[in-house]
Amino acid sequence: MKKPVRVAVTGGAGQISYSLVFAIASGQLLGPDQPIILQLLEMPVAMEALKGVAMELDDCAFPLLHGIVTTDDVKTAFTDIEYALLVGAKPRGPGMERNDLLRDNGKIFTTQGKALNDYANRNVKVLVVGNPANTNAYIAMRSAPDLNPKNFTAMTRLDHNRALSQLSAKTGTKVTDIKKMVIWGNHSSTQYPDITNTTVAGKAAKSLVDQNWIANDFIPTVQQRGAAIIKARGKSSAASAANAAVDHIHDWALGSNGEWVSMAVPSDGSYGIPEGLIYSFPITTANGEYSIVQGLEIDEFSRDRLTKTQNELEEERSAIADLLG
Numbered sequence: 001m002k003k004p005v006r007v008a009v010t011g012g013a014g015q016i017s018y019s020l021v022f023a024i025a026s027g028q029l030l031g032p033d034q035p036i037i038l039q040l041l042e043m044p045v046a047m048e049a050l051k052g053v054a055m056e057l058d059d060c061a062f063p064l065l066h067g068i069v070t071t072d073d074v075k076t077a078f079t080d081i082e083y084a085l086l087v088g089a090k091p092r093g094p095g096m097e098r099n100d101l102l103r104d105n106g107k108i109f110t111t112q113g114k115a116l117n118d119y120a121n122r123n124v125k126v127l128v129v130g131n132p133a134n135t136n137a138y139i140a141m142r143s144a145p146d147l148n149p150k151n152f153t154a155m156t157r158l159d160h161n162r163a164l165s166q167l168s169a170k171t172g173t174k175v176t177d178i179k180k181m182v183i184w185g186n187h188s189s190t191q192y193p194d195i196t197n198t199t200v201a202g203k204a205a206k207s208l209v210d211q212n213w214i215a216n217d218f219i220p221t222v223q224q225r226g227a228a229i230i231k232a233r234g235k236s237s238a239a240s241a242a243n244a245a246v247d248h249i250h251d252w253a254l255g256s257n258g259e260w261v262s263m264a265v266p267s268d269g270s271y272g273i274p275e276g277l278i279y280s281f282p283i284t285t286a287n288g289e290y291s292i293v294q295g296l297e298i299d300e301f302s303r304d305r306l307t308k309t310q311n312e313l314e315e316e317r318s319a320i321a322d323l324l325g
């Protein structure tokens with residue numbers, strides 16, 4: 001049996017975590033031979049609810065779950081962790097401006113970035129789920145100067161999975177028939193779900209669907225899917241978000257076997273995206289590392305959309321710049 005690894009989840013008493021922590025503890029995150037110690041962080045007001053989650057984890061008697069830490073202290077939560085799933089964030093309240101949301105979350109992610117810098121394992125892999133996810137990841141990365149910036153990522157895997165599902169329904173194929181799906185940019189309604197290079201059972205996706213469907217149905221449906229879930233369910237996506245977070249870390253840690261996935265990562269300048277911006281790219285993963293897929297042609301339709309979502313991320317970055325000192 002391997003040595004247990006410490007996995008932190010913030011917002012441990014929230015809706016997403018109520019699916020996520022059970023999936024992690026059951027072995028879905030890091031495989032059936034990897035014991036885990038869960039370190040769950042919450043706000044002081046939610047500690048009682050977090051205790052309830054820990055009791056239910058106990059009651060599952062998961063063989064791989066070698067310990068549970070529940071805390072409202074970031075140092076305790078992040079000490080020696082190899083994975084950080086930063087789910088907890090401040091939700092947008094009624095009448096709250098977008099910039100206020102950015103700044104309130106900015107404070108949370110400055111603190112958490114510093115704590116990762118000081119207490120986490122030097123190779124900690126960080127996934128930010130809490131919105132605005134890309135900019136929160138940027139703030140955490142910038143607040144952790146001693147850690148490799150490459151280890152800070154944000155989640156666009158839910159958008160990726162939504163895109164797979166939409167295309168599979170449209171073409172009457174299995175999701176596993178679909179390869180080379182891409183989400184570019186921000187996890188927001190400016191994201192660009194792109195099927196230019198996608199294949200469906202070996203055929204070019206673009207030969208199976210028309211441009212009108214792509215531009216006026218597929219792209220807006222994926223972009224607006226979060227809002228559609230809220231409308232239907234009365235609450236934001238939770239189980240599907242947890243599932244996507246597991247997919248993201250699982251593939252980063254254990255490899256994507258040559259398949260493309262979407263991850264928001266610090267840009268290295270690929271495709272003209274400014275260096276350091278946390279931007280979703282087509283990615284492959286192997287041996288615990290990810291690489292941005294290179295050499296794709298970007299036509300005018302795509303470039304317009306890549307630029308629009310880049311502009312939004314640059315605006316978000318400007319809105320929080322002073323928090324970074």
Ligand code: NAX
Pocket residue numbers: 010011012013014015016017041042043046087088089090091108128129130131132133155156157158159187226236237238241
């Ligand atoms: P909930 O409001 O149910 O849970 C959030 C939990 O985080 C709460 O229990 C709260 O007490 C806790 N929390 C807040 N600040 C904290 C802090 N500083 N330290 C520790 N805990 C803290 O939200 P939930 O539905 O679980 O969603 C969590 C976040 O995920 C939200 O920001 C949401 O917008 C975001 N999402 C991101 C998605 C993505 O694809 N990137 C999709 C799903 C989801 O919308």
